[in-house]
Amino acid sequence: VELVELRPPDTVILRLLGSCHGCPSSSLTLSDGVEKAIRDACPEIRHIETVGRQYAATALTGEGSEQRISPFAIGGRHPWLPAMRLEDLPRNGLLAREVLSDALLFWRDPDGDVHCYRNACAHLGMPLEEGEVDPAGVLTCPHHGFQFALESGECLTVPEVQLEPWAVRVVDGEIQVRKDHD
Known part of the structure; x- marks a missing residue:
């Protein structure tokens, strides 16, 4: 899993990498593993979104x-x-x-x-x-x-x-x- 972006105050954007990308069990891995770990460590995070490989973060200079x-x-x-x-x-x-x-x-x-x-x-x-x-x-x-x-x-x-x-x-x-x- 790659942390792509943090959108304050309560949203993270994730991307699945490697064999997780496209795997039929990836939604279970995401919900039972990754999302649980994020919410346990950062209870203020309310929304967890995933994006495809093409997504690029943007930033303001x-x-x-x-x-x-x-x-x-x-x-x-x-x-x-x-x-x-x-x-x-x-x-x-x-x-x-x-x-x-x-x-x-x-x-x-x-x-x-x-x-x-x-x-x-x-x-x-x-x-x-x-x-x-x-x-x-x-x-x-x-x-x-x-x-x-x-x-x-x-x-x-x-x-x-x-x-x-x-x-x-x-x-x-x-x-x-x-x-x-x-």
Whole structure:
């Protein structure tokens, strides 16, 4: 489960990930597990909603303009760093860029949302930029054939491993990233 958004005063928005997304038992998992845990820990939460994989949170910048922001980008202690112009990343396109000394992989989904991961296969750490992306947004590692859902970073071949996500946002046509892990 991923916390996508908190809408004060009493609503949370969740997204089911991995094998939970689309599973026939996911509603039972959600009601008997996740919702109960949230309500036990935060009794002030009265509404729990779920969204599909395409949902992207929006936020207002200090200037009052709206920006698209990934769920991974809320909070964080490191500064935002420029990566590239949005226009340089085509829809369903995959681009590798180095930001500071980190090799990153960017993917823009068909709806226009940008996703960013460390450019390393979760299997053996090999770079992924030469991999093939199918129309559904599944990347196949060119070295080992592992497949990754670029919308979530989930490994479809071995669900125990996944791509390492980076916080990403688009502000005034610029893609920016933030390292939220050490």
